[in-house]
Amino acid sequence: MNSAAIRIPSKGSHAGRIQIIATHAFTQLARMKVFYFLAIFGVIAIASNFFDLQQYQGPETVGISALTQIKSWSFGTMHIFSVVLSIVATALLLPKDVEDRTLYTILAKPVPRFDYLAGKLLGVMLLIFVSLALMDALMVLVLQVRTSMVVQEQVQMVTSMGWPQNEIDALRRDTALNGPSWSLQGAVFAVFLRSSIIASLALLISTFSTSTLFTTIVSFMVYFIGHFQADARDAYLQSGPAGEGATARFTELVVSLVLPDFQLFNVIDSVIEGQAMPWLVLVKLTLVALYYALFFTLASWFIFSDKEF
Amino acid sequence: MADTTPAVEIRNLVKDFKTSFRRKPLRAVDDVSIRIMPGEVYGLIGPNGSGKSTTMKALLGLVAPTSGQCAIFGKDSLKVDSRNDVGFLPENPYFYKHLSGTETLRFYGKLCGLKGRALTARVEELLTLVDLTEARDRRIGGYSKGMLQRIGLAQALIQEPRLVILDEPTAGVDPVGSRQIRDLILKLRERGITVFLCSHLLEQVQEVCDRVGIIFQGRMIREGRLEDLISIEDQTEIILRNAGPVLLEQITTLVKTYTGASIVSTGKPRTTLERLFLREISEEKR
Numbered sequence: 001m002n003s004a005a006i007r008i009p010s011k012g013s014h015a016g017r018i019q020i021i022a023t024h025a026f027t028q029l030a031r032m033k034v035f036y037f038l039a040i041f042g043v044i045a046i047a048s049n050f051f052d053l054q055q056y057q058g059p060e061t062v063g064i065s066a067l068t069q070i071k072s073w074s075f076g077t078m079h080i081f082s083v084v085l086s087i088v089a090t091a092l093l094l095p096k097d098v099e100d101r102t103l104y105t106i107l108a109k110p111v112p113r114f115d116y117l118a119g120k121l122l123g124v125m126l127l128i129f130v131s132l133a134l135m136d137a138l139m140v141l142v143l144q145v146r147t148s149m150v151v152q153e154q155v156q157m158v159t160s161m162g163w164p165q166n167e168i169d170a171l172r173r174d175t176a177l178n179g180p181s182w183s184l185q186g187a188v189f190a191v192f193l194r195s196s197i198i199a200s201l202a203l204l205i206s207t208f209s210t211s212t213l214f215t216t217i218v219s220f221m222v223y224f225i226g227h228f229q230a231d232a233r234d235a236y237l238q239s240g241p242a243g244e245g246a247t248a249r250f251t252e253l254v255v256s257l258v259l260p261d262f263q264l265f266n267v268i269d270s271v272i273e274g275q276a277m278p279w280l281v282l283v284k285l286t287l288v289a290l291y292y293a294l295f296f297t298l299a300s301w302f303i304f305s306d307k308e309f
Numbered sequence: 310m311a312d313t314t315p316a317v318e319i320r321n322l323v324k325d326f327k328t329s330f331r332r333k334p335l336r337a338v339d340d341v342s343i344r345i346m347p348g349e350v351y352g353l354i355g356p357n358g359s360g361k362s363t364t365m366k367a368l369l370g371l372v373a374p375t376s377g378q379c380a381i382f383g384k385d386s387l388k389v390d391s392r393n394d395v396g397f398l399p400e401n402p403y404f405y406k407h408l409s410g411t412e413t414l415r416f417y418g419k420l421c422g423l424k425g426r427a428l429t430a431r432v433e434e435l436l437t438l439v440d441l442t443e444a445r446d447r448r449i450g451g452y453s454k455g456m457l458q459r460i461g462l463a464q465a466l467i468q469e470p471r472l473v474i475l476d477e478p479t480a481g482v483d484p485v486g487s488r489q490i491r492d493l494i495l496k497l498r499e500r501g502i503t504v505f506l507c508s509h510l511l512e513q514v515q516e517v518c519d520r521v522g523i524i525f526q527g528r529m530i531r532e533g534r535l536e537d538l539i540s541i542e543d544q545t546e547i548i549l550r551n552a553g554p555v556l557l558e559q560i561t562t563l564v565k566t567y568t569g570a571s572i573v574s575t576g577k578p579r580t581t582l583e584r585l586f587l588r589e590i591s592e593e594k595r
Binding site (some may be wrong): 015018020021024027028032056100101102104105106107108109110111112306308309 | 318360366369370371372373389390392393395396397398399400401402403404405407417420421422464465468472474
């Protein structure tokens with residue numbers, strides 16, 4: 001060892017440390033062969049092409065069901081992948097570090113506990129983002145090819161039926177709405193936002209949980225409850241005297257602030273059906289996701305900062 | 310001017326752990342005070358469960374003291390900036406198995422704010438120091454116990470800390486690996502780095518430490534300079550080479566002429582089993 005070496009200043013920014021931990025968590029998960037799932041997605045996206053449910057009600061419906069099928073299957077797979085990964089990966093990272101004592105060596109460095117938590121969460125989110133981006137690219141590719149085939153088929157049919165050019169152009173435009181679109185990209189982003197909320201929720205649970213299994217089960221339960229939260233809230237408020245008054249309103253407010261309403265993300269289903277997603281809806285979803293992700297991360301930090309190892 | 314700020318200052322540390330409902334809390338550390346000056350090698354010894362690791366964790370801010378204070382170079386150890394100057398090797402560490410030796414050191418180095426050429430040079434230097442240059446690109450998952458301890462020591466030293474805390478650094482390591490780690494501790498001492506180690510392997514502590522503390526059931530029962538603690542004040546040792554029976558007889562006779570003086574024992578000094586093992590291994594290698 002060079003005894004005359006100049007002492008190295010041990011400094012670093014919060015952002016820098018978070019980025020290092022996030023990159024590391026991403027690498028750790030990627031080396032767990034998570035991306036093998038993308039091969040399954042590829043098979044599903046291509047297989048969905050071959051399931052064309054014939055619902056012939058005129059030339060304008062020819063092949064549309066196939067396009068919906070591709071989107072539906074692709075989004076279904078993205079949904080499962082993102083939810084499972086955001087819960088399992090987040091639930092795994094923290095207890096594993098504690099069990100292996102790697103957490104001791106990290107926290108014994110000048111690393112604030114918030115940086116550690118935020119880094120781990122961002123690592124999982126980065127992995128989900130990259131995975132969804134790859135799945136999205138594959139879906140768009142398959143959809144683009146199939147849409148052009150459907151349009152070609154429709155145009156051939158209506159030309160032989162003697163449709164005027166302006167109606168053919170309108171049909172072409174309508175069919176294109178069922179193909180790749182900005183709304184579809186917005187829906188993929190909404191899938192990412194939803195999984196970000198779930199990942200931050202799993203992070204919160206893992207800070208006080210004693211096992212990965214407990215974190216996973218509770219996270220899934222909260223996720224499912226989140227789908228009925230809005231209905232339950234409405235039912236409670238309309239249940240007569242019990243749902244009236246300031247206490248009921250306050251309870252409802254607290255529940256909605258703490259428990260995410262995943263029904264907000266049902267807009268994705270409308271996009272699969274070929275409807276456009278207004279920008280305002282996407283902005284609203286982004287703000288909602290940002291709120292819950294921040295709320296859960298800060299709550300995680302609050303618990304984790306006093307945790308003893 | 311010599312630095313008078315203690316590297317480690319633990320004052321009246323008490324740590325209670327909650328047990329099951331209604332039961333009395335378990336007192337793991339009971340009013341322990343330790344002061345280690347810069348450049349010292351301090352050994353905390355005690356049986357398993359005596360509070361050694363809890364004391365170290367309190368010093369690193371991994372557990373909060375129930376009462377008392379811990380400071381590293383004058384900085385409260387519950388504050389993050391106190392860890393700028395400390396490196397820690399936990400007992401039986403497992404690092405990220407998917408990383409290689411180099412990647413592991415780079416990861417910890419970056420966490421300490423190192424980057425670029427400084428980081429690369431530091432990683433190289435430490436891999437050489439701990440003799441892991443050949444295994445640098447191998448995944449940590451394939452490392453032996455001794456190699457894990459050595460890479461652990463390297464990560465503890467990555468930001469050139471002034472204090473290194475080692476929790477059972479040779480636990481489960483074979484005699485050769487154990488010797489390598491002890492040599493590394495001695496090198497750190499030569500460089501003026503303060504070392505705080507805890508172990509229940511007494512011979513190891515005796516070989517490297519300047520001062521020791523004996524902890525038992527959470528309480529510090531004895532502390533001081535090693536030489537003072539282990540020397541027997543009313544006895545003197547003389548080791549002779551090539552002394553024949555005549556000389557020995559003369560010495561015995563001479564001793565008898567002094568009132569109060571007596572020979573306690575005579576015989577041939579013995580090497581330790583460990584030294585014998587290491588000598589045989591190195592001769593076999595040659």
